[in-house]
Amino acid sequence: MSAFCLYVHIPYCQAKCLYCDFNSYAAEHWPEARYVAALCAELRHYAHAAPWGGSELRTVFFGGGTPSLFTPRSIGAVLDTAQRLWPCDPNAEITLETNPGTVGVAKLRDFRVAGVNRVSFGVQSFHAHHLHRLGRIHSVDEALAIVDTARQAGVDNIGIDLIFALPQQTVKEWERDLVQACALHPDHISAYGLTYEEGTRFHTLRAEGVLRQLPEEIEAAMFTGAQEILAAHGYAQYEISNYARPGYVCRHNLNYWCGGLYLGIGAGAHSYARLTNRAPGRRWSNKKTPAAYMAAVEQHGHARSAVEELTVRQARGEFVFLGLRCLDGFAAADFHARFGAELAAVFPHVTDLCGSRLLRCSDGRWQLTPQGVLLADSVFATFL
16 A cells, blocks of 8 residues: 655744744734644545555654644644544654743643644743844743653643854854753754855845854854754764754654655645656645635635646655665665666766765665765755
8 A cells, every 4th residue: 555644734833933934924813723723624625636545644744834733632633633634654653843931731641632742842042132133032941841741741742943043143152952851852953054045034134244144163163063962862863954863853854755655735745746656746835825725725725836847857856866865874775676777877976985085885875974964055055
């Protein structure tokens, strides 16, 4: 039986962070019942369409925005609809993103009863001045308490997100963030380098000279510092920005990096599908604003907006650079099975990348070298 992963986008949040380029909207009130009805209607629309019909649902990820602003009953309604429409892996990973300060033991326990078995907290920093600069609305104390709060609620798979290379952040501050995160004993830690995305307040402030991006050598020192500190505390790096205790990798995100199928529902959500293994595939996104999304689903059953048919070259390149994001890379045999050719025949420059010690093929798997991980974006660009 084929399988896919489901992403559910809930775009509402209490405040828009200054660095955030996600499709999210700060609001004091939101049309929760109407939005949930649209999500469930969209699920029913795709239930019998290829390639989703008859497939197994492997993971569900509620992202945002801040999905925990919705009630556990609403999250449960979406999960119940999905599980009625598709056979579901009995060990399916069901993740809810949330922020410190927005949930307590009782609400987390209710999310657990609704079906959520993994929670990811957007901590970002344990320094008050950095939280303020980022536009985060939680306190350091709330961040320090959140893992214990989740444990009390019965959640046994907990992740936290951190950001480094913040304006004026020092290496020592970042190292203290990492050590503090490890002291909380979460199961998964994501460590993302800050990017100044166009359309964000941070991008504007950098252009105006108000914010200055950290030098590349400082950012590199922070990246390698994360590798060393997290490894010393038992967190294995399995993807460029992600670390986990044994058995706690994020299976939903692994599906993206391994080129798996995923269905995205909700405002601005993205999907990827292919009808056969050899097909390049198609991806699409939904209408971005919540109002346009809900109106489209109510009228048509779906909210597809931009649709793109991938070329074979696009599919090959994306298979490679997504697979290389994982530290163990991808099997040469998998590339051949998917595209009917050897990697070096399609991308002859891999010989040069190997000669530069940025890429290697070891035991039949293509992987970035440690130096290649540091220069990953430059390596990936060669496959586009």
